[in-house]
Amino acid sequence: MTAGAVLALIVGGAFAVLLVSIADLRDSWRREERSAQVLAMANRLERLIIDMETGQRGFALTGQESYLRPWDAAVAAFPGQAGELERLVAGDPGQRELARRIAAAGISYIDDYSAPLVRAMRAGGGGARDAGTAEGARRVDALRGEFDTLVAAGLSLTRAEQLRSGAAAWRAGAVGVAGLVASVALIGAYSHYLARVVVAPVRRLAGATRRLADGDLRARVPERGAGEIGVLERGFNSMTATLDRQRAELAASRSRIVTSADQARRRIERDLHDGIQQRLVSLVLDVRATQATLPRSPGLTEPLDRLADALGEAVDELREISRGIHPAILSEAGLGPALKALARRSPVPVELDVDVPGRLPEAVEVAAYYVVSEALTNTAKHAEATVVTVRAHVADGRVRLRIADDGAGGATTGAGSGLLGLADRVEALGGTFTVDSPPGQGTTLHAGLPVTEAGRDPGIPASR
Structure with missing residues (x-):
């Protein structure tokens, strides 16, 4: 597996865990919000029951209708608020049962006790006032107990969700930090790997290429690279070895040509010296000898002198040519x-x-x-x-x-x-x-x- 794939796997895993943690946080926040709404609704329902109890007691003690205005509002609002509470706790069986009992007890309190009591008191029944006070207190205390149970359950659920949210947040932070550290470490390791396996060999190749451009055909690079880098190194070394060999062959060929030309010049010089030059010298000597044996005669002496001089000049010119081709003194x-x-x-x-x-x-x-x-x-x-x-x-x-x-x-x-x-x-x-x-x-x-x-x-x- 390549470093890029490992890095992608680490980053992908970190993001997956982060997404899961964020989803947990959102769920916890929603549950906390719903618990808060349940607690608020329970408090409102309890306040409605208290308003009913307070209104009917005030009316029972004073007989004034003004005390029944809060009672009327509470009686009208309670069924709807109780239904809202049941909707809020629909996902929790325990709280749903408590909400159902509270709603049933509240409706029973209204229908079976509070509403008949108010009607009786309006009709002028004094005994109803006395009996209603004790019965009302008992019913209200029972409802308050149910409310306390619901509130306690809601608070417990809220604390649990807060703990769960904290754990999810900590997990998300830990995973984020771990992913960051792992990514940085992997990037650092990958950078080191690239520097050692790619950058350093490429720099060596660049340096060897500069030496090659300067004429150093013996430039070589170590063949330690992997993959394409190794192919480049081997190709470069093969190329320079071929160029070096061809240069050596060319130099040897040029040297052989020069040596062959020098040997040919020496052969020509030797052939001239040992052949035509010796013959011309011999002719000069023969002419001089002939001059010495013949009687002095202007008709013969002058032509022979001119012939001897011409032959001598030819020998000198030939000797100079021979020296130019290859000087004998150099060899000797x-x-x-x-x-x-x-x-x-x-x-x-x-x-x-x-x-x-x-x-x-x-x-x-x-x-x-x-x-x-x-x-x-x-x-x-x-x-x-x-x-x-x-x-x-x-x-x-x-x-x-x-x-x-x-x-x-x-x-x-x-x-x-x-x-x-x-x-x-x-x-x-x-x-x-x-x-x-x-x-x-x-x-x-x-x-x-x-x-x-x-x-x-x-x-x-x-x-x-």
Whole structure:
């Protein structure tokens, strides 16, 4: 049963008891009111009997008709009042019997005693006066006894109804307070339950969602929720796990692409170096050897000189192309010497600060080299700079590069920019790449590449 159903049951039960108690109170009030009416009617009937007795005695003593006016009114009113009394007590057998006896005794008192006595006294019978006084007192005393019994019964009934009303009122109040306390307690418990089972998990989900929006694909939430909350938690964790796995697969794919491209560049560089470059060098040597064996003749010497020079220039151009594809010094000596060679060839003066102990993983060295190479090329082509500062060092398990110039600035990593390719290369290895290039204030590149101990070759000395 849910908390809402329990609360509804408690409130409904409390209201049911309250309604029953209110109904009891109303019944008690009606019975009290009826008892009060019975007592009032009994008092009026008793007053009528007293008025009859007083009137006939006054007339008997004085003979004056004025004493009979109350008697006449009482005689006329008594039957109707007695009938009203019987109606009021119709629901109580005991009181109904008393009312019937009072009505019968009163009517008998009027018909059998009082009315004949008054007629006799009006006719002038003195003996009737004397006999009527004693008989009247006896009859009136008997009626008063009946009235006293009826009044006592009415008072007892009134007290009982008052006690019943008090009990019903107390019960209604107690049930109301108990229902209120139970409702407040249940609402408090339900609120605590909601806070623990619904609000807290939703807040955890909201926090994890914010972390996910900030790029943290490892955000997870405990799967402790029940019902739909548990479904949400499991769905969120499944979604983030899928995104994290896909990101890892994408990063691995990008890294494989970069590595494959670097390996292809190395193969091309090696093929050029070991193939066509060696052949051209061999041709140059053959031409020089042929020049040495032939006699000096202007018709032969000059063409051979031009051929040897052209072949030498082709070798130099091929060597430069090969170095641009993949510098041999990077593979042979490492990042430090390769950066120094870059600095020497740069048309813009370079201030170089390299602190890279030992060899680094090949992919890291290649990426770092091309970051510096592309930055120097862009500076020479676009920046109009007078000096470039290059700093490379290893800290906290990362190769950190900083390339800054004093040129025109305004460089971006937007589409069509060579910097975009550098950013892709660095990020493919799990690194970071940022560009700070306000117009007119030069350009500063920052790159950070993660280094793994397994990627180092401790047998190669540190590069300085």
